[in-house]
Amino acid sequence: MNLLRRRQHVSFLCLLFVLWTCLPARGNESSDADDVSSASSATTSDDGTVLEVDPKGYIIYCPCMGRFGNQADHFLGSLGFAKQLNRTLIIPPWRTYKNVPFDEWFRVEAVQLYYRVITAENFMRDLAPTVWPEGSRIGWCWLQKTKDDGESYCPMKEGNPFGPFWDGLGVNFDRHMVYKFSYTEVDKWKNEYPGDKFPVIALKGAPASFPVREHHVPLHRYLQWSDLMESQANDYINTHFPGETFVGIHLRNGPDWVNACSHIKGSTSFMASPQCLGYKNNKEVTKEICIPSVDIILSLTKEVVESTKATTVYVATDKDPMLDTLKNTLGDKVKVIHQDPWLPQLDLIILGKSDHFIGNCVSSFTAFVTRERLVTNKPTSFWGFSPE
Numbered sequence: 001m002n003l004l005r006r007r008q009h010v011s012f013l014c015l016l017f018v019l020w021t022c023l024p025a026r027g028n029e030s031s032d033a034d035d036v037s038s039a040s041s042a043t044t045s046d047d048g049t050v051l052e053v054d055p056k057g058y059i060i061y062c063p064c065m066g067r068f069g070n071q072a073d074h075f076l077g078s079l080g081f082a083k084q085l086n087r088t089l090i091i092p093p094w095r096t097y098k099n100v101p102f103d104e105w106f107r108v109e110a111v112q113l114y115y116r117v118i119t120a121e122n123f124m125r126d127l128a129p130t131v132w133p134e135g136s137r138i139g140w141c142w143l144q145k146t147k148d149d150g151e152s153y154c155p156m157k158e159g160n161p162f163g164p165f166w167d168g169l170g171v172n173f174d175r176h177m178v179y180k181f182s183y184t185e186v187d188k189w190k191n192e193y194p195g196d197k198f199p200v201i202a203l204k205g206a207p208a209s210f211p212v213r214e215h216h217v218p219l220h221r222y223l224q225w226s227d228l229m230e231s232q233a234n235d236y237i238n239t240h241f242p243g244e245t246f247v248g249i250h251l252r253n254g255p256d257w258v259n260a261c262s263h264i265k266g267s268t269s270f271m272a273s274p275q276c277l278g279y280k281n282n283k284e285v286t287k288e289i290c291i292p293s294v295d296i297i298l299s300l301t302k303e304v305v306e307s308t309k310a311t312t313v314y315v316a317t318d319k320d321p322m323l324d325t326l327k328n329t330l331g332d333k334v335k336v337i338h339q340d341p342w343l344p345q346l347d348l349i350i351l352g353k354s355d356h357f358i359g360n361c362v363s364s365f366t367a368f369v370t371r372e373r374l375v376t377n378k379p380t381s382f383w384g385f386s387p388e
């Protein structure tokens with residue numbers, strides 16, 4: 001019953017979206033909190049449903065730390081946190097050099113099967129005028145700063161990507177709030193910051209940790225690529241190696257990475273390393289795991305190509321795809337393909353579809369693929385690491 005209702009809600013939102021994009025002009029904005037839909041004429045004509053305001057409130061954050069891989073880790077943790085708080089998650093756009101609406105890359109309907117969410121763009125357009133009007137916007141931060149004149153404030157929009165992120169959504173902050181609790185103290189958040197007093201919690205950073213906490217890893221099943229992204233990846237496969245068995249490999253070897261790996265010095269956890277070493281362990285993140293030698297890369301790739309009888313190796317990298325070296329090692333019968341797509345996300349999708357994937361255990365880019373393959377139950381290996 002619950003699921004059914006949710007489905008209706010979902011399809012209703014889709015319908016609304018279609019109507020909005022098709023309508024030549026927007027209707028008058030209603031200020032009535034019970035009917036915040038601006039296309040109310042369209043809503044009542046169909047099944048009478050209206051966009052409801054969540055009395056438990058909303059939560060949004062800036063995905064302001066790291067690139068896509070880190071942001072995806074943060075998204076999963078934030079989704080889990082929002083559900084625990086029982087506030088609707090306003091899904092922020094991904095942050096590249098610009099804001100990329102979540103639904104350009106992923107299906108919102110899939111996330112809605114897990115929990116109540118709304119994209120930031122839809123929230124700002126449809127609900128913000130009533131739920132979070134200008135003049136009432138509070139920026140929440142953990143640590144406040146002090147201005148030269150002694151006044152304290154939250155640096156919500158200070159620097160990049162913080163400023164451009166909120167500007168992209170048309171948000172300025174009128175006041176600030178310094179919160180006191182960690183993201184694990186859920187009851188305190190609920191008691192201290194109820195939805196009727198604080199309808200929108202807008203956080204300076206994600207209410208989540210990096211790497212993603214272990215119990216949030218399975219939430220990846222709700223992160224499903226949009227049809228547009230899927231079809232772009234499928235088109236590439238169908239053009240270059242249709243129907244072939246293929247091994248996907250991720251070579252993280254840019255200068256920033258070489259530098260990062262020089263700092264591991266005997267640690268048991270470094271960036272995304274729990275994906276292969278586990279969350280509780282005393283195994284060391286070795287140099288070979290972080291930045292594997294050419295020998296390790298060639299021998300593991302060859303081994304996996306032979307065991308899977310793959311006819312194609314698909315290489316994703318931030319720097320050096322090692323094409324000639326791989327071709328020399330694998331021989332004429334194996335195609336080695338490197339796309340360098342206009343969106344790195346297309347690499348992620350294709351790696352996710354490979355018959356066997358070999359990734360870098362420390363990389364959050366690899367971790368995205370690893371989590372997806374846990375969901376789809378496909379095999380993954382890591383450079384420089386052998387599971388017992």
Ligand SMILES: *[C@@H]1O[C@H](CO)[C@@H](O)[C@H](O)[C@H]1NC(C)=O
Pocket residue numbers: 028029030
């Ligand atoms: C929209 O409707 C409200 C309330 O009925 C009214 O006050 C406002 O002037 C209208 N705005 C426009 C642009 O028609």
Ligand SMILES: *[C@@H]1O[C@H](CO)[C@@H](O)[C@H](O)[C@H]1NC(C)=O
Pocket residue numbers: 054055056086
């Ligand atoms: C969570 O919020 C929803 C919607 O506001 C409400 O119906 C539900 O009872 C709440 N659940 C809990 C456990 O508070």
